[in-house]
Amino acid sequence: MRISDEVRGQLARRFEVLLPHLNERQQRLALATEARLLGHGGVRLVARTAGVSETTVRKGVFELEAGVEPLPEGRARRPGGGRMRAEAVDPSLVPALMALVEPDERGDPMSPLRWTTKSLRHLAAELSRQGHRITAPTVGRLLKAHGFSLQGTAKTLEGGQHPDRDAQFRYINEQVKGHQASGEPVISVDAKKKEQLGQLPMAGQEWRPAGEPVEVEDHSFFAGPRVETVIPYGIYDMTANTGWVNVGVDHDTAAFAVASINRWWQARGRHDYPAASRLLITADAGGSNSYRYRLWKAELAAFAAETGLTVTVCHFPPGTSKWNKIEHRLFSHITMNWRGRPLTSHEVVLNTIAATTTRTGLRVEAALDHGSYPTGIAVSRDQLLALPITAHADHSRWNYSIAPAGGTVAPPRADERTATRERTLQTLADPRLAGMNSRELEVLQAQLAPAQAARTEQRRYVLRGGRRVATTGRSRALLSDADEVLITVVYLRQVCPQKVLCDLLGINPVTIGQAIKATRQLLDEQKISITPTVVRYFTRAEDLRAWATDVAPAEHPSAIPTHQALTSPALTGTSREALHTLLEELIVPYAAAIEQRRHRQRGGDRRPGSRGGVFRQKMTDGDRILATILYRRRVCGLDPLAELFGVCRSTLWNAIKDVLPILDARRIDITPAEHRHTTAADLLASVNEPQTEDHGDRHR
Structure with missing residues (x-):
């Protein structure tokens, strides 16, 4: 039958007033009741008037006809209704979640989120990647259900206590x-x-007028x-x-x-x-x-x-x-x-x-x-x-x-240390040590100055991560750029090792080593070579100080350094000038022969960084040749000779075995000495005694 417009209007007004106050089940049953009263076509009319699905109204009609029992108070659905929880559908979800939030205690130590912030979104994304369908709110619900909450760190660990702490x-x-x-x-x-x-x-914080805070930079640097x-x-x-x-x-x-x-x-x-x-x-x-x-x-x-x-x-x-x-x-x-x-x-x-x-x-x-x-x-x-x-x-x-x-x-006071350091730098600038006069040294220092400034700025840039460094512009370094060039030149000339420079200048080895390494790289980049002395004279700071003050040997026995004493004509059988010429002649082929042997031993080129320093070896090449000449001269045995060069017997013997083939290949004859010393002290005493220089003979 046809339903009048008046009935339609009454239904609409009734639904508008009643339905907002009913839960889901009550609305369904109320709509079904009106549909049954209207008879044929009532389901469609009620659904259109209330704005719901016909299936919903029809479901309510079936429930009324079946005579279902009323639900307990406070419930809108029968027990067991609705979608199942994610952890019920996927039993492996919770163990996978625990493995992410507690990798050390419960899960895999190699968890993909071990070093990542464990936010709800990150956890949900990682679980989804592993094949578990879950959202961030569900992750939060599961964590709360298992006793988790957002927490910061707690400063409670005191670390290991020293056993003498309380007594101190x-x-x-x-x-x-x-x-x-x-x-x-x-x-x-x-x-x-x-x-x-x-x-x-x-x-x-401090008290200020409202809305007028002190304006500062928006970053902490x-x-x-x-x-x-x-x-x-x-x-x-x-x-x-x-x-x-x-x-x-x-x-x-x-x-x-x-x-x-x-x-x-x-x-x-x-x-x-x-x-x-x-x-x-x-x-x-x-x-x-x-x-x-x-x-x-x-x-x-x-x-x-x-x-x-x-x-x-x-x-x-x-x-x-x-x-x-x-x-x-x-x-x-x-x-x-x-x-x-x-x-x-x-x-x-x-x-x-x-x-x-x-x-x-x-x-x-x-x-x-x-x-x-x-x-x-x-x-x-x-x-x-x-x-x-x-x-x-x-x-x-x-x-x-x-x-x-x-x-x-x-x-010593601080000003005394500074004065001593300045005097030492003046001594090291002596042309006999630096190998160049003051003008040549100044030219070299000026040539390297721009590269040193660029290197310093680059180092600061790397240390500060790209930001401009906070500096007052004052030079507070213990060594200036010119000083670094000077000590590098002295070091590369093999006048003395780094330890002697540290003792002379009162500077720790790290500062000296870094200065020499950086300056040496600049010299290599600009293809500037420093010719080393053939024999290293100063192995102790006292020797160089004595040389600088020109103390007579009779007044100060150490005025003749040990390595300089070993070049005496009485020991080598030739003048120092001839010995120097011989050493310069042999040092290049000797170094080439040693490098060829090492190339064969290692099966390839030298690795970068190996033997980077001049004094990494226990003896310089000049010392090795000089020791071999003294050994051939038979001025003393291996033990006194090793003591004089400051090495062990095996090191000295290995050096002599390396040099002997070079002498034999060039047919250099060494005349034996007339007197053989039994101890190192006897040998040095004989050199310190006044003698007339005997140039000796050297046959080639």
Whole structure:
């Protein structure tokens, strides 16, 4: 039958009011009831009026006709209805997920996400790649169901504790109490983190007008070409509760650390403790005041000699620097005082530090230090042993005292080291050592200067990852570019090995080695060759110093270096000029023969980087030829000869066996000596005695 428009309108109004308040099942049954009342065509009319599928209405009609029981309260579907969960459909899904989020404990150590952020999207993408159909929300639900949550790291691991840690703490406490009871100063020292000056973001917040924050750079590094950096080195007086900060602008070295202590003593210490005879310093085990640094102890010895104080140093065990008083009684308050405030100038740094106070009465002073403290300064073992340092019975590595006087030599000051280094460089520039006059040396230095500057900038570029370096533009290197050229020339001429250069200049081997390596590469690139001396004369720094001061042999037995003595005509049977000519004649074919033999042994060309240094071999080629001549002359046995050249017997014999075929091939006859020495000392004594030079004969 035909349904009137009035009925259609009533249905529409009724559905509009009722359906939004019903759940899915109730809506289906309500629609089915209206369809049954309308009779034929009711299902289609109700579906069109309510805007639902006819299948939905028809399903409700079937449920009414079947007489299904009402569902429990709160349920819209029968139990078991709906789509199955992903983990039920795919039983291997959860184990695969656990293998990704916990590869070390539950899964594969080679998990593809072991080094990747384990976000929900990354986990879902990797599981889908493995064949598991899953979405990011489902991954989140599964992780929560298995007890996972988003967490950060927890700073709870203290690492391995030193077995003597507690004992050292007690010893430091006893030393502090003893010095304080006697009215002696006790200070805690350390260097604060290096800071850059500029409109850079600083951690923390401070009160400002709403909506007016301090504008700073949008990155944590500054890209300007001339950025100043400051290094605050603090001295905290544990008795007076006062702080003194030396703000350096160069390097955080041991020399800078002791200079900071010296400046505190001159500015405050000697006034606050006029009767002091001792000073106790508590410091970390590392950093610029490390107990391993010889320079730290040498500078403290110079400080003790200058002030007349007996300096006692107690280091905290490794890994316990936060127990040092300066950390939580001075540095922490300075950090809080300049929070949220850009350090735009030296004045801001000094005033901010000096304005630091606490309710317990802390007072802080700050001073700017424009001094230069270059890296690379070395103190030899002999120099360290000569200092008046006394190790304590308890933990002697960490506890020691330095007397103001004593020792075999006076500890050198920083200015004395600089003056000594300059005099040594002048000595090395001697034409007899450098192989060129001052004008030729200056031309070579000027020729390499642009390449050295480009190399320095390239090295900085690589180190900073492409960003412009933060530098003040001041040259603070221990060696200038010209100095690097000079020592490289001296080294390549085989005047002395790197160890002698280190002892002469007071520079550590790393600095010397890097300078020589870099300069040598520039020389090779520009095809500049340095002709070596045939015989290496100086194997000890003392020999070169004696040669430089022109000390007579009678006054100073070591004035004739050992290798120079071995070239005496009395030993070689020929004049030094003729010997030099012979060595120059043999050294090239000998080197060629050795290289051919090594080529056959290794079955190909030399690998890059092998035998890169001049003195990698125990003996130079000139020494090997000279030793063979002395052996043929029978001036002494193999053992004294090995002692004279500073090698073992087997090394010397191998060298002689390499040179003998060269002598035989060129038919060079060596006349035996008239006297055979039994020891090396006898041989050197005979050379040092006044003799008339006998040129001898050499038949070819």
